[in-house]
Amino acid sequence: MPSDARELLEVAAWWHDLGYATGLVQTGMHQIDGARFLEDMGYPNRLVALVAHHSAAKCEAHERGLVCELGRWDREESAVADALWMADMTTGPRGESFEYSDRLNEITARYNADSIVGRAMTAAQPLIRGAIDRTKDRVAG
Ligand SMILES: [Fe+2]
Known part of the structure; x- marks a missing residue:
């Protein structure tokens, strides 16, 4: 991965969950919410879109009736996006390393499997597994 792409990935990884910050909540x-803030602050559209769409966000947007709002940003299909999703979905809330299946179990236990997030993360499985598999293939060369 080129150095500019690695830098973008690192910044996106730091900022991807920014929208959980209490003062930034608008849609829930x-x-x-994180993407809107970054956009308002003038960050590059590519970074904003990576944050908006991270970890199969379209599944949660569907659950929340926010598909049109999410559609303001194009979803990037790339090594950077895949690696961001993999990092998110193999790391726990305290920085723990997880296999994806364990991370999914952790999320559904924390939110409840029948919550909006639980249903979205369950529906997102094929998309997230695809991103993880592609990233592992790229790393293996
Ligand atoms: Fe997130």
Whole structure:
């Protein structure tokens, strides 16, 4: 991965859950709320879109009726996006390393499997597994 792409990935990884910050909540969907803030602050559209769409956000947008709002940003399909999703979905809330299946179990236990997030994360499984598999393939060369 080129150095500029690695830098973008690192920044996106730091900022991807920014929308959970209490003062930034607008829609209640952290991916969109974080993206709106970054956009308002003038950050590059590519970074904003990566945050908006991280970890199959379209599944949660569907659950929340926010598909049109999320559609303000194009979803990037790339090594950077895949690696961001993999990092998010294999790392716990305290920085723990997880296999994806364990991370999914952790999320559904924390939010409840029948919550908006639980249903979205369950529906997102094929998309997230795809991103993880592609990233592992890229790393393996
Ligand atoms: Fe997130």
